[in-house]
Amino acid sequence: MSPRVVSEGDRRRRRPTKQGAVLSQRLIIDTALRLVEQHGADALSVRRLGIALGADPSALYRYFRNTDDLLLALADEFIGRSLEGWEATGDWRTDLRAMGLRIHHSYHGQPQAALLVAHRTTGRIHETRAVETILGILRDGGFPDPLAVRIYHSFADQALAFAAQDAAAAALPPAAAEADAEVWRQAYGPLPAATHPHVAATYPLLAADMSGSGYPFALELMLTALETLHPDGAGGGRRDR
Structure with missing residues (x-):
């Protein structure tokens, strides 16, 4: 266009x-x-x-x-889908986890399109609602504004980065996806303990874990780290503003 x-x-x-x-x-x-x-x-x-x-x-x-205007609309569509049916519980960790998983799932559902738009900033209705929602989770959860903004930035980038990476993997042609998966068996399975003791010791676990997305665990790592940054220590409930 x-x-x-x-x-x-x-x-x-x-x-x-x-x-x-x-x-x-x-x-x-x-x-x-x-x-x-x-x-x-x-x-x-x-x-x-x-x-x-x-x-x-x-x-x-x-x-x-033009085409870019349509791309921005597609990007905003993905964000809107992640918000459908979401309701806050009032617990910041529960709500932030749910939001992250929803964002990741939304993009992963249509990987070809996700590759085109996961990196875009739209400034449109769904994106602005998402920004407001996530900041609200953090501020209502007791995080001070400077920290809430930095957490929002890291949280959004983490979710979108994993969404783009996992979408890229999901968008591979079947033959290429099978070949990538086979690398773990053919290249890593035979590595001897004499030269690669840590790979050899963990290989069954490593091969199994690498077959899925690393995002859910990465998200939990972030949430655990945020508990240590919270002004009230490992918690903090909803605050009145």
Whole structure:
């Protein structure tokens, strides 16, 4: 898409597409996510979207200025999905854990698209709600503002970094994924204790653990570290502001 701005009054397409649907931001986002998951990043073009939607490609400019505008909408969609149905318990550790796992799961569910957008900052409705929510968990949990901001930064970066890494692994073609998994058996399994005593001693555990994501444990490590930084020691409940 090339940059183009359409006035708000002209944004809605009233006539149905060839498939009988009326264009909307929701329909375009869902279709874009489906195309990227099926065909990779190259599928995200105005021409392919127009074909998939059964609409003139130019009609997409009524909803998105350009491809980057659509990418930001996709990024915000992932964040919005992580917030769906979430309710605070009032316990900062429980709530922060739940939020981290939700973010990771949201991106991991559609790895091809996640690779395109996990690093983006949208400034849109879902992202701003997520920032507000996480900061609220920390501030209501008793962390002072300077520390709450630093924790938010590290927490968000950790969740998104693992989401991107795990999405990249999930997006590998099956043959490549199997080859990567086989490396642990072929390259690490035969290493002798004489030269690699620690690998040899832990190999069964190592091979089993490396088959999954390291994020849940990394998240627990962060939460445990945060308890030591809390002004009240290893806890602190909800505070009144």
